[in-house]
Amino acid sequence: MLNNIRNIGIIAHIDAGKTTTTERILYFTGLTHKIGETHDGESVMDFLDVEKERGITVASAATKCVWKDCSINIIDTPGHVDFTAEVERSLRILDGAVVIFCAKGGVEPQSETVWRQADKYKVPRMAYVNKMDAVGADFLMVVDQIKNRLGAQPLVLTLPVINEDTFSGIIDLISMKYETYTGVLGDEIIKTEIPAEYQEEADKWRLVLLEKLAENSIELMELFYNNEEIPDTLLIDEARKATIAGNVVPVICGSSYRNIGVQMLLDSVVQFLPSPLDVQAAKAIDLNSEEEINITADTCDFFSALVFKIVSDRHVGKLAFARIYSGSVKAGSYVFNSSKGKKERIGRLVKMHANHREEIDEVSAGDIVAFIGLKDIGTGDSICNENRPVLLESIDFPEPVIQIAIEPRTQSDQNKISDALAKISAEDPTFKISYNKETGQTLLSGMGELHLEVISERLAKEFKIDINIGQPQVAYKETITQSAEQVTRYVKQTGGKGQFAHLVLRLEPGDGFEFVNKIVGGVIPREYIPAVEAGIKQALEEGVMKGYPVVNVKATLLDGSYHEVDSSEMAFRVAAMQSTRDCLKKANPKLLEPIMRLEVTSPEEYTGGIISNISNRRGRMESMEMQGGTQIIRGFVPLAEMFGYSTSLRSITQGRAGFSMEFSHYEERTVSIKE
Ligand code: GDP
Numbered sequence: 001m002l003n004n005i006r007n008i009g010i011i012a013h014i015d016a017g018k019t020t021t022t023e024r025i026l027y028f029t030g031l032t033h034k035i036g037e038t039h040d041g042e043s044v045m046d047f048l049d050v051e052k053e054r055g056i057t058v059a060s061a062a063t064k065c066v067w068k069d070c071s072i073n074i075i076d077t078p079g080h081v082d083f084t085a086e087v088e089r090s091l092r093i094l095d096g097a098v099v100i101f102c103a104k105g106g107v108e109p110q111s112e113t114v115w116r117q118a119d120k121y122k123v124p125r126m127a128y129v130n131k132m133d134a135v136g137a138d139f140l141m142v143v144d145q146i147k148n149r150l151g152a153q154p155l156v157l158t159l160p161v162i163n164e165d166t167f168s169g170i171i172d173l174i175s176m177k178y179e180t181y182t183g184v185l186g187d188e189i190i191k192t193e194i195p196a197e198y199q200e201e202a203d204k205w206r207l208v209l210l211e212k213l214a215e216n217s218i219e220l221m222e223l224f225y226n227n228e229e230i231p232d233t234l235l236i237d238e239a240r241k242a243t244i245a246g247n248v249v250p251v252i253c254g255s256s257y258r259n260i261g262v263q264m265l266l267d268s269v270v271q272f273l274p275s276p277l278d279v280q281a282a283k284a285i286d287l288n289s290e291e292e293i294n295i296t297a298d299t300c301d302f303f304s305a306l307v308f309k310i311v312s313d314r315h316v317g318k319l320a321f322a323r324i325y326s327g328s329v330k331a332g333s334y335v336f337n338s339s340k341g342k343k344e345r346i347g348r349l350v351k352m353h354a355n356h357r358e359e360i361d362e363v364s365a366g367d368i369v370a371f372i373g374l375k376d377i378g379t380g381d382s383i384c385n386e387n388r389p390v391l392l393e394s395i396d397f398p399e400p401v402i403q404i405a406i407e408p409r410t411q412s413d414q415n416k417i418s419d420a421l422a423k424i425s426a427e428d429p430t431f432k433i434s435y436n437k438e439t440g441q442t443l444l445s446g447m448g449e450l451h452l453e454v455i456s457e458r459l460a461k462e463f464k465i466d467i468n469i470g471q472p473q474v475a476y477k478e479t480i481t482q483s484a485e486q487v488t489r490y491v492k493q494t495g496g497k498g499q500f501a502h503l504v505l506r507l508e509p510g511d512g513f514e515f516v517n518k519i520v521g522g523v524i525p526r527e528y529i530p531a532v533e534a535g536i537k538q539a540l541e542e543g544v545m546k547g548y549p550v551v552n553v554k555a556t557l558l559d560g561s562y563h564e565v566d567s568s569e570m571a572f573r574v575a576a577m578q579s580t581r582d583c584l585k586k587a588n589p590k591l592l593e594p595i596m597r598l599e600v601t602s603p604e605e606y607t608g609g610i611i612s613n614i615s616n617r618r619g620r621m622e623s624m625e626m627q628g629g630t631q632i633i634r635g636f637v638p639l640a641e642m643f644g645y646s647t648s649l650r651s652i653t654q655g656r657a658g659f660s661m662e663f664s665h666y667e668e669r670t671v672s673i674k675e
Pocket of ligand 1: 012013014016017018019020021130131132133134254255256257258
């Protein structure tokens with residue numbers, strides 16, 4: 001039943017307790033019988049070795065669990081901002097999210113980044129304030145920050161009871177009962193009356209809750225103003241509607257580590273977060289009519305699915321995780337990949353649990369599954385039936401902005417490396433591989449230092465390749481600023497058959513890469529034109545300033561000539577490369593560098609120091625704003641100046657500021673690069 005499916009993500013700033021909470025969820029839903037603590041490196045979700053070691057969650061694995069007749073697919077999302085692309089792609093296929101905040105740290109800058117991404121995809125969410133047992137935990141402070149920093153409407157559903165510094169239980173403002181958790185792992189829930197000293201506060205927050213929900217419900221408003229009893233089910237229904245509409249964010253509290261409140265969290269996921277029926281239709285192009293259509297799980301009967309993650313598995317090969325948007329598909333059937341225009345067979349369908357796979361025969365709309373057997377498959381591909389081809393809106397990925405050079409230590413590793421890199425890049429569309437001919441090094445480009453570190457560690461640990469790793473470097477680009485023309489004659493007469501190619505090329509600033517062929521009268525035969533284009537592209541891969549790729553160039557082949565005997569594709573290709581290089585030099589080339597959008601959150605007294613540090617880093621300010629006693633400073637800074645920023649921010653602010661940084665755009669670099 002579609003009503004009984006929840007596709008949710010658990011989003012959290014690193015260290016807020018996402019792994020611990022997920023572990024507890026899997027325990028209480030009966031999947032794992034032993035709770036693995038993250039600090040022991042035994043987490044069930046983090047199945048990649050590297051993640052275990054770092055205690056962070058990188059890959060978006062989908063895990064299925066069952067709670068009270070409801071099937072919950074948990075799409076794991078990474079907490080580090082280097083992996084925002086992972087977050088984006090999981091948000092795209094989720095129906096709802098649980099955002100975990102630390103009761104001490106509250107809303108951190110990175111949580112804000114992810115919150116904004118979730119806003120972009122209109123993902124209904126609820127907040128879980130974890131670590132209520134920690135010294136300094138402050139539930140209402142976090143509620144306040146959700147309102148003031150995130151601009152959301154918190155719907156407070158619980159209050160923590162803290163007795164002499166010990167977090168002992170939770171007041172449920174819907175049932176108006178006090179819950180304590182006993183038994184070995186908090187399996188047993190005892191509901192009692194609200195402790196007398198908390199009654200007044202509970203009444204106050206209950207009133208806030210009723211007033212907020214009554215705003216949109218006439219039924220509730222009437223009961224409320226007539227002082228009549230309000231059934232819990234009505235409150236839950238109204239809270240659910242308001243959450244799904246994005247008007248409120250239910251906020252509950254707990255301590256996953258102490259096993260307090262996790263069952264309530266699961267109940268809340270079922271009660272307040274949307275099922276596949278409750279969410280907006282997915283947009284798609286119907287390839288038969290070429291019209292845009294809306295796909296909903298209950299009204300469309302044709303099969304459509306979107307692949308959101310590829311994982312290579314040692315045992316079964318490629319696992320393509322997909323969300324089924326409509327219809328159903330059986331294991332063993334042929335499907336059409338409408339993004340690639342290819343028909344392929346799905347060998348098997350599996351659901352991933354935390355520590356085992358479940359093979360299933362058929363999967364239907366609203367669900368999440370891994371396809372096994374698709375060979376030519378990538379993240380963002382649409383899968384459908386050949387007779388009803390549809391193309392679902394794909395997923396946008398940001399550009400990689402940082403590079404490291406790697407070199408295998410031995411020849412045999414050299415051979416293994418390209419295979420391993422191809423596997424990793426199939427899983428991760430934000431990671432790119434290139435090869436520097438001059439130095440013989442392989443260059444890995446990614447979203448941030450941590451992203452590339454994780455990849456190089458995977459090469460070493462998972463693929464057992466011994467490599468030397470260079471320092472991270474900025475992924476610069478080159479472009480041209482004026483138009484230029486070049487006449488190139490490539491003539492070689494050495495002994496037997498010579499080589500001949502002659503062409504006239506114009507390069508000018510453009511948008512992306514464009515090639516225009518203006519040859520008339522066959523002065524260069526048609527069969528050589530693709531070779532000219534390939535030569536131009538090849539030369540653009542390595543610019544003439546510092547060898548970075550050249551972008552935004554329009555190339556026009558204006559004229560040329562050929563020789564009956566000596567001309568060949570190769571001659572034209574070489575000539576085009578030479579011509580492009582010469583022409584680039586004349587076209588006033590410029591270096592482009594990635595500019596990052598920076599956001600620093602800090603106590604006010606450090607503002608001056610932070611701003612002058614940003615300007616020393618060639619940054620420019622965008623805005624400054626006070627929110628609940630905290631200064632938020634936003635600006636743009638070249639990535640090249642941001643290495644070691646966290647250390648210097650820590651020393652300026654005595655460790656009291658946080659920051660987040662994401663790629664914004666490329667811009668001309670006006671100072672020269674230090675060699
Ligand atoms: P993640 O980075 O968000 O996945 O966070 P983890 O689940 O790995 O937790 C980070 C640290 O916080 C670990 O040392 C956990 O043991 C600890 N932790 C998690 N939940 C709680 C909690 O409820 N209370 C306390 N005191 N510590 C917690």
